[in-house]
Amino acid sequence: MRRYFADANYDFIAFRRVAYGVTGALIVVSLLALAIWRLNYSIEFTGGTLVRIEMKDHAPLDVGQTRAALDANGIKGAEIQSFGGPGEYIVRARTAKEGSDADNTQETASAVGTALDQVAGQGNYTIQSSGAVGPKVGGELRSKAFLAIFYSFLAVLAYLAYRFEWRFGLAAVAATAHDIVLTIGFIAVMRIEVSLVVVGAVLSMVGYSLNDTIIIFDRVRENLHKYKRDHFSDILNRSINETLPRSILTHGTSLASLTALAVFGGEVIRPFALVMFFGVFTGTFSSIYIASPVLMMIEQKWPGADIRGVKTIAARPAGEPKQPVGAKG
Amino acid sequence: MIVTTLRSRLILTGLVLLAAIAALVPRNIKIRERGIDGVIRDTTQRRVPLKLGLDLQGGMHLGLELDQSKRISSDPAKDLDLALIVLRKRIDEFGVTEPLVQKQGDDRIVVELAGVTDPVRAKQIVQKSAFLEFRITDRSRSLDKALPAMDRALQRLGVQASSGVAAPSAVEQLLQGDSGQQHVADSLAPVVGGALSSLIDPNADIPGEYLVEEGAVVRVDSLLNLPDVRALFPRRYEYRWSSAPISLGAKAYRALYVLEERPIVTGSNLVDAKEAIDPLTSGPIVTFELDRKGARDFGEGTARNVGNYMAIMLDDRVQGRPPVIQERIERRGQITLSGKSITEARDLALTLRAGALPVPLKIVEEAQVGASLGEDSIRKGMIAGVAGTLFVVFIMIWVYQQAGVLAVAALGLYVVISLGALAMIGATLTLPGLAGLILSVGIAVDANVLIFERIREELLLGKTVRLSIDEGFRHAMSAIVDSNVTTVMTALFLFQFGTGPVKGFAVTLSVGILCSLFTAVFVTRTFFMMWLDRKPTMQTLSI
Numbered sequence: 001m002r003r004y005f006a007d008a009n010y011d012f013i014a015f016r017r018v019a020y021g022v023t024g025a026l027i028v029v030s031l032l033a034l035a036i037w038r039l040n041y042s043i044e045f046t047g048g049t050l051v052r053i054e055m056k057d058h059a060p061l062d063v064g065q066t067r068a069a070l071d072a073n074g075i076k077g078a079e080i081q082s083f084g085g086p087g088e089y090i091v092r093a094r095t096a097k098e099g100s101d102a103d104n105t106q107e108t109a110s111a112v113g114t115a116l117d118q119v120a121g122q123g124n125y126t127i128q129s130s131g132a133v134g135p136k137v138g139g140e141l142r143s144k145a146f147l148a149i150f151y152s153f154l155a156v157l158a159y160l161a162y163r164f165e166w167r168f169g170l171a172a173v174a175a176t177a178h179d180i181v182l183t184i185g186f187i188a189v190m191r192i193e194v195s196l197v198v199v200g201a202v203l204s205m206v207g208y209s210l211n212d213t214i215i216i217f218d219r220v221r222e223n224l225h226k227y228k229r230d231h232f233s234d235i236l237n238r239s240i241n242e243t244l245p246r247s248i249l250t251h252g253t254s255l256a257s258l259t260a261l262a263v264f265g266g267e268v269i270r271p272f273a274l275v276m277f278f279g280v281f282t283g284t285f286s287s288i289y290i291a292s293p294v295l296m297m298i299e300q301k302w303p304g305a306d307i308r309g310v311k312t313i314a315a316r317p318a319g320e321p322k323q324p325v326g327a328k329g
Numbered sequence: 330m331i332v333t334t335l336r337s338r339l340i341l342t343g344l345v346l347l348a349a350i351a352a353l354v355p356r357n358i359k360i361r362e363r364g365i366d367g368v369i370r371d372t373t374q375r376r377v378p379l380k381l382g383l384d385l386q387g388g389m390h391l392g393l394e395l396d397q398s399k400r401i402s403s404d405p406a407k408d409l410d411l412a413l414i415v416l417r418k419r420i421d422e423f424g425v426t427e428p429l430v431q432k433q434g435d436d437r438i439v440v441e442l443a444g445v446t447d448p449v450r451a452k453q454i455v456q457k458s459a460f461l462e463f464r465i466t467d468r469s470r471s472l473d474k475a476l477p478a479m480d481r482a483l484q485r486l487g488v489q490a491s492s493g494v495a496a497p498s499a500v501e502q503l504l505q506g507d508s509g510q511q512h513v514a515d516s517l518a519p520v521v522g523g524a525l526s527s528l529i530d531p532n533a534d535i536p537g538e539y540l541v542e543e544g545a546v547v548r549v550d551s552l553l554n555l556p557d558v559r560a561l562f563p564r565r566y567e568y569r570w571s572s573a574p575i576s577l578g579a580k581a582y583r584a585l586y587v588l589e590e591r592p593i594v595t596g597s598n599l600v601d602a603k604e605a606i607d608p609l610t611s612g613p614i615v616t617f618e619l620d621r622k623g624a625r626d627f628g629e630g631t632a633r634n635v636g637n638y639m640a641i642m643l644d645d646r647v648q649g650r651p652p653v654i655q656e657r658i659e660r661r662g663q664i665t666l667s668g669k670s671i672t673e674a675r676d677l678a679l680t681l682r683a684g685a686l687p688v689p690l691k692i693v694e695e696a697q698v699g700a701s702l703g704e705d706s707i708r709k710g711m712i713a714g715v716a717g718t719l720f721v722v723f724i725m726i727w728v729y730q731q732a733g734v735l736a737v738a739a740l741g742l743y744v745v746i747s748l749g750a751l752a753m754i755g756a757t758l759t760l761p762g763l764a765g766l767i768l769s770v771g772i773a774v775d776a777n778v779l780i781f782e783r784i785r786e787e788l789l790l791g792k793t794v795r796l797s798i799d800e801g802f803r804h805a806m807s808a809i810v811d812s813n814v815t816t817v818m819t820a821l822f823l824f825q826f827g828t829g830p831v832k833g834f835a836v837t838l839s840v841g842i843l844c845s846l847f848t849a850v851f852v853t854r855t856f857f858m859m860w861l862d863r864k865p866t867m868q869t870l871s872i
Contacts, residue, residue, distance in 0.1 A: 001785060001788075001872060002727065002728050002729075002730070003785065004728075047431075047432070050433060063703045063704055063705045064703075064705030064709075067703065067705065067706075079701045079702070079703070080703045081387065081698050081699050081700065081701050081703065082387070082698065082699030083390065083696055083697075083698050083699070084696035084697060084698075090698070092701075131433060131434045132433070132434055133431055133432065133433045133434075133439070134413075134431050134432030134433065135431070135432075136429055136430075136431050137828070137829055137830070138417070138828065140828060141827070141828050141829060141830075141831060144826050144827055144828055144831070145823070145826075145827055145831050147826050148822045148823045148825065148826035148827050148831070149819070149822070149823075151822045151825075151826065152818055152819040152821075152822035152823070155818045155819075155822065156815050156818060156819070159811075159814060159815060159818060160811075160815070163811055164811075172815075196760070196761050196829075196830045197760050197761060197764065199761065199830065199831065199834075200760070200761035200762075200764035200765070200830065200834050201764060203764070203765075203823065203831065203834055203838075204764050204765070204767070204768040204834075206819065207768055207772075207816045207819055207820070207838065208768065208771065210812070210815050210816060210819065211772065211775070211812040211813075211815075211816055214808065214811050214812040214815060215775075215779065215808045215812055217811075218807055218808035218811060218812075219808070221807075222804075222807075242786075243782075245782050245785075246775075246778050246779055246782045249724070249728060249778050249782075250771075250774065250775045250778050252724065253720070253721050253724050253725070253771075253774055253778075254771050256717070256720040256721070256724060257716075257717030257718070257720050257721055257767075257771075258717070259720075260713050260714075260716035260717035260719075260720055261710075261713045261714070261717055263713070263716075264709060264712045264713035264716050265709055265710055265713035266705065266706050266709030266710065266713075267706070268702055268703075268706040268709075268710070268760070269706065269709065269710050269713060269760075272760075272764060273713075
């Protein structure tokens with residue numbers, strides 16, 4: 001039996017104030033980054049320029065090299081697609097610069113020309129036409145996705161209130177909302193272009209984080225029944241420690257396969273891997289340091305006849321852990 | 330006891346796997362296409378019936394522009410934006426095919442459809458403008474009274490009654506300003522009545538209906554559009570042609586209807602339309618439902634016109650013969666499509682639901698496009714996917730040893746079953762959709778990790794192997810169920826409110842989670858039972 005982090009006994013909850021400071025700072029950084037840089041949307045959202053290319057003698061074009069050359073010439077996330085017959089391609093692209101559509105069209109077309117000179121060589125291709133194209137997805141995609149997440153939060157609250165207790169639902173939703181803010185902040189700080197793939201990554205992160213929180217809460221629910229006399233923070237610590245082997249293994253596997261995606265996936269898949277990579281971290285962090293302490297805070301503020309039938313909980317001063325802080329591998 | 334359960338579990342697993350494989354077996358797909366010579370023919374291709382999206386596979390590309398030859402647009406920019414919205418709705422009604430509908434420049438719309446097997450039908454759906462109107466036919470028969478004056482006007486222009494065959498050329502000359510002095514030889518046929526009245530035959534039964542011989546339709550249309558004739562046309566009335574010819578005896582006729590200028594209600598007040606089969610005639614019909622305002626207008630209009638005839642017009646053509654209004658009609662009604670197939674009724678219902686195009690569109694460009702992600706990205710993505718999978722397999726087997734092998738085997742089944750399920754429901758797989766699938770793989774692995782960790786805990790408590798496995802599965806279930814139910818709930822909301830790729834993500838995630846629950850819990854359990862069955866006296870578990 002190869003067990004890792006078995007019988008661990010870390011006092012996670014004791015460090016919650018440090019964690020609050022860290023996450024508060026990160027939230028401030030996220031909001032600042034969003035305010036200063038804003039999100040950089042991909043051509044799928046903004047539209048851009050469509051350039052049509054015909055290769056001389058219908059020779060094939062090395063799409064991978066062209067993409068890399070475009071990247072070097074300031075055009076990120078270009079779509080290069082075969083079109084009609086052999087040796088004919090369309091490129092949908094957009095320069096990162098702000099400006100009017102007309103400026104952008106000319107600039108993009110010339111940047112595409114420069115890249116093609118490097119890859120195919122001058123005179124080996126002709127630019128048939130270039131012109132502006134509108135966005136692929138309507139602006140409603142963003143607002144509707146957020147709306148959907150908002151409604152699903154309400155549903156999760158209701159479900160967890162039924163299966164656990166309303167406190168658990170509130171704490172889980174708070175943790176997930178925290179993750180959404182931090183992940184979007186991460187996207188802004190890293191200047192990652194928001195493409196449909198990145199939207200997919202953010203949605204995956206939401207599912208992943210919620211999953212992780214509920215797995216710890218499931219153990220909390222069980223331990224509340226088992227150890228009726230223990231203090232709430234001890235029960236939280238015990239639950240986090242007991243699920244630690246699972247957490248390490250699941251997150252480890254996720255990070256391993258995301259690393260593979262980031263390293264081998266190429267320009268199109270890398271943003272997905274990066275965002276999910278960050279999402280795994282923040283999802284794990286928030287399950288331990290947002291969901292659990294928030295649950296405890298709610299318990300202290302609104303003590304009620306809960307699952308255990310316990311009426312009140314005495315708050316223990318912070319920094320006075322009952323259990324020793326220690327590690328066993 | 331255990332043997333019978335094990336057997337039934339194995340049978341169920343086998344059946345699910347077989348169904349998935351059956352859904353993935355490459356099969357012949359008929360592709361209907363209009364060749365360069367204009368003939369529609371079917372070709373067959375053999376392929377795996379899993380639909381890949383535009384980003385992974387490419388598809389059919391159509392460039393569309395406003396066709397102002399039929400209806401002039403007063404504000405082309407606005408009409409193009411409207412057309413964009415209507416096309417999005419029309420093509421992506423169920424939200425899982427993920428087409429591309431994009432504006433190009435100021436005057437063109439690009440539509441790209443993934444894996445189209447019937448391009449002719451696809452083009453029809455894109456082009457049909459679906460402008461629905463209900464208008465009352467002219468009960469006063471005012472055209473009958475106006476015809477003599479029209480004949481006289483035509484006579485002044487020098488147009489004679491003719492057999493109608495060479496008519497267009499005569500009219501063309503007139504329009505080119507030849508002042509009508511030259512007479513075309515063909516048009517010197519014996520005159521019975523006037524140039525128009527000889528071609529238009531009023532129907533005694535339905536006021537406002539006139540029959541014109543199929544061969545004379547173009548001539549009548551041209552004559553009625555001459556400025557001098559148009560000026561004599563009854564005021565507040567317009568004429569429209571029927572959509573299909575009527576055969577009477579050996580001859581084919583086209584009906585011409587004189588209709589009130591103002592429709593009593595239009596398709597913009599329509600909220601729902603469905604195709605159906607008329608139980609009486611067993612022909613296809615489209616039933617529709619109007620919104621509150623539409624129902625009120627329709628109710629007032631029909632109540633005022635009981636006993637009159639009402640023409641149902643689609644794209645300026647009268648559908649079928651106008652029925653007589655028996656009584657006040659409000660919310661619901663139906664359109665009879667004589668001589669059409671149920672597919673056409675379904676397409677009509679679909680286009681009516683999505684709304685009308687403000688101006689018809691013409692196809693100015695048609696081509697096959699490759700994958701929008703580019704072949705290079707797809708290749709790299711596949712390498713990355715394989716590498717990621719190998720990592721997972723390695724970690725699972727390293728940590729859980731023989732039990733890990735079982736989990737990996739279940740994961741293999743998961744891949745086949747989830748792809749089979751996606752093929753069965755006809756979902757289109759795109760890159761955001763693959764993200765959902767990857768997440769569900771992660772969840773499948775996590776479910777196994779949860780179960781195995783639990784089994785270990787039970788073993789460490791000193792329980793027997795058999796009991797530990799039972800308890801491990803039982804205790805892990807609550808966490809697995811609760812976490813998956815919330816994830817599926819999120820996915821359902823994303824499906825309900827999301828658009829395009831968000832919907833695709835939601836579909837693959839929900840399907841993936843259902844399949845992962847089956848393989849990670851049910852199939853893995855079955856594997857454990859097999860294992861115990863073969864070694865009933867096992868004292869230690871390789872986990």
